[in-house]
Amino acid sequence: MEANELHKESDKYSLTGRVFQRLRTDILVGKYANNEEMKENTIATDLGVSRTPVREALRQLELEGLVKIIPNRGAFVNGITxxxxxxxxxxxxxxxxxxxxxxxxxxxxxxxxxxxxxxxxxxxxxxxxxxxxxxxxxxxxxxxxxxxxxxxxxxxxxxxxxxxxxxxxxxxxxxxxxxxxxxxxxxxxxxxxxxxxxxxxxxxxxxxxxxxxxxxxxxxx
Amino acid sequence: MEANELHKESDKYSLTGRVFQRLRTDILVGKYANNEEMKENTIATDLGVSRTPVREALRQLELEGLVKIIPNRGAFVNGITxxxxxxxxxxxxxxxxxxxxxxxxxxxxxxxxxxxxxxxxxxxxxxxxxxxxxxxxxxxxxxxxxxxxxxxxxxxxxxxxxxxxxxxxxxxxxxxxxxxxxxxxxxxxxxxxxxxxxxxxxxxxxxxxxxxxxxxxxxxx
DNA sequence: ACTTGGATAATTGTATACAATCATACAAGA
DNA sequence: TCTTGTATGATTGTATACAATTATCCAAGT
Structure with a gap:
């Protein structure tokens, strides 16, 4: 991760920030299929963290338009075409x-x-x-x-x-x-x-x- | 809140979404002074919710550039001029x-x-x-x-x-x-x-x- | 008076527990 | 066979508990 790629201070230090960067990259390079469900638990255990930072990251990604969150249903990948x-x-x-x-x-x-x-x-x-x-x-x-x-x-x-x-x-x-x-x-x-x-x-x-x-x-x- | 103002499904239903909308509006209409600290606990008790949705909302606002989060220090208002x-x-x-x-x-x-x-x-x-x-x-x-x-x-x-x-x-x-x-x-x-x-x-x-x-x-x- | 050190309080970061909602499976009835 | 209801499990939503970090204050030393 180059220095110029982060525009949030928290990215460097907080778990949420790192999870966010990681998931963003993974989506952009195509590690997730489009419309694939991103389950909080699965990601959390994969990355060795709890659900909390994963949730916060997913909600940030939603704002960027990279995932679509359907309430009480889950987060789904919205890769770019x-x-x-x-x-x-x-x-x-x-x-x-x-x-x-x-x-x-x-x-x-x-x-x-x-x-x-x-x-x-x-x-x-x-x-x-x-x-x-x-x-x-x-x-x-x-x-x-x-x-x-x-x-x-x-x-x-x-x-x-x-x-x-x-x-x-x-x-x-x-x-x-x-x-x-x-x-x-x-x-x-x-x-x-x-x-x-x-x-x-x-x-x-x-x-x-x-x-x-x-x-x-x-x-x- | 008019229907055309939300572009996230979750805004309607989830607490996080509502807190996000609320804080966003409050910042934009100037209810917070610039560079004012937004303490999670204060906001949470004010809105009658727990810290979790407040944290998630604050992190979304950070991505929009409306608040600046300094790790382990807090969230600070970045109102628009x-x-x-x-x-x-x-x-x-x-x-x-x-x-x-x-x-x-x-x-x-x-x-x-x-x-x-x-x-x-x-x-x-x-x-x-x-x-x-x-x-x-x-x-x-x-x-x-x-x-x-x-x-x-x-x-x-x-x-x-x-x-x-x-x-x-x-x-x-x-x-x-x-x-x-x-x-x-x-x-x-x-x-x-x-x-x-x-x-x-x-x-x-x-x-x-x-x-x-x-x-x-x-x-x- | 000014600095420094450390104890204490306040705040954020993360994890976990519990509640609410939704998906799935399967059986009962038409 | 198809629908429908219900029980069960999985998943998300929210709250809370605990850990880590930072701010504040005050006293001791220079």
Whole structure:
């Protein structure tokens, strides 16, 4: 579990938080069949904990839409479909645009330098063909812009969606040709933000995600 | 609590669900000061329940970002600010656009007729100056389009945001001049959807929310 | 006066116990 | 054979008990 994947302090320390993360991952990577019942007792004994943290985790997952709880009946898996992923990308394409726009007004010099450092490092790892690091840096890049938008609402929803798709398809950037183009797109986005060209930043960030969708669908990833 | 305000089955029946709704409303309408500590015991005795449902509700609220839980320390209110509301409107303006676009492909004849019925009814209540009904119909209109987008992801996030701002400012459409314009905008949106003019539908739905922001800020609501 | 240490109280975290609800199976009757 | 009722077991809902952690207070020492 990478550090940037948790947005609740309690995730690190509390049992409930860990159970939540665990179940979320398990659902997203498909360890549960869709509509499968998630019995509190079974999960609890499997994980070696009591029912209490399991219940709390299940109720959190319900809020995220990953499980459906029918009162007095139980919790049932609501995995995300291929269409859900596609939808999320489209939604992200718009919101990343807004994020880049707002970053124009709020991004600090340090944050900008950090972005450029990420781009530089990414170039290196593309050369070395280090898929793992490329994905990691891509996450950092996007989340840095989320933060720079200075909107906790936008940051919250984008981080959620980003993690959502991230977990399902880690393989996105293992096409090194696409990774190269992607990093190039990152470059011009940062340039637009540095020049405080909000319209351009929004358009470029939007197109960037659209490109990502395109490269997915054409390659069947 | 109107029927369209709950998107979890469990809300109706379980104690946890009711406590969740109650605390959420209380936070949004400002019954708790920002950063105020929400002690499990206090809330439990206040509501006449045990700590268990309160804990589960608090953890759900944490996921929504309405409270911040510090492990072994407690839960603290994270109320939404005026800026948060503004941000939500901007985000909605984009996503309502997407929603209208997708509705072009998926909306059934019945759903379209329902939309037109809502518009017709709204005209009536504007004449009668029934603010309550106007707000209610406005919600129905938007949520019908969310549903018609045939995207559970988009529906989920838009419904959340819509409820968010709804609860904070019920007064939005009590300006009858604005309500008139709003309904006019609804009319042309439906027309665009009926004609399956996706670009136009998106643009109009987007502008519609922008107008809403504008009427808020200029009137200081 | 200020800090530090430790006892005590308050609060959260987790587990368990009990109550309420629902699913299943099976038998009785039409 | 099909329905229906009922008993039984399984599962969830809620409350409570206990453990772990943290906050508070006060006294002792510098």
């Amino acid at each position: 291929e269409k859900d992923i596609q939808d999320i990308y489209v939604i992200r394409s718009y919101l990343e645009g807004v994020s880049a726009r707002w970053a124009c007004e709020n991004m600090t010099e340090e944050a900008l330098n950090e972005l450029e450092e990420i781009i530089y490092l990414t170039d290196y790892h593309i050369q070395k063909k280090n898929a793992e690091q490329i994905v990691e840096l891509d996450s950092k890049f996007h989340e840095a812009i989320y933060k720079a938008s200075s909107s906790r609402i936008l940051d919250h929803v984008l981080t959620d969606f980003h993690q959502y798709v991230q977990r399902v398809r880690k393989k996105s950037l293992s096409d090194f040709e696409r990774a190269k183009m992607s990093n190039q797109e990152h470059k011009v986005i940062v340039e637009a933000i540095r020049n405080k060209n909000a319209d351009e930043a929004e358009r470029l960030a939007h197109e960037h995600i659209i490109q990502t969708i395109f490269s997915h669908t054409t390659r069947g990833l | 005026e800026k948060d509301i503004q941000d939500i409107y901007v985000i909605r303006s984009y996503l309502e656009g997407v929603s209208a676009r997708w509705a072009c492909e998926n909306m059934t004849e019945e759903a379209l007729n329902e939309l037109e019925e809502i518009i017709y009814l709204t005209d009536y209540h504007i004449q009668k100056k029934n603010a309550e009904q106007i707000v209610e119909l406005d919600s129905k209109f938007h949520e019908a389009i969310y549903k018609a987008s045939s995207s559970r992801i988009l529906d989920h996030v838009l419904t959340d945001f819509h409820q968010y701002v709804q609860r904070v400012r019920k007064k939005s459409l009590s300006d009858f001049e604005r309500a008139k314009m709003s309904n006019q905008e609804h009319k042309v949106i439906v027309e665009a959807i009926r004609n399956k003019n996706a670009d136009e539908a998106e643009r109009l739905a987007h502008e519609h929310i922008i107008q809403t922001i504008f009427s808020h800020t200029t009137r200081g609501l």
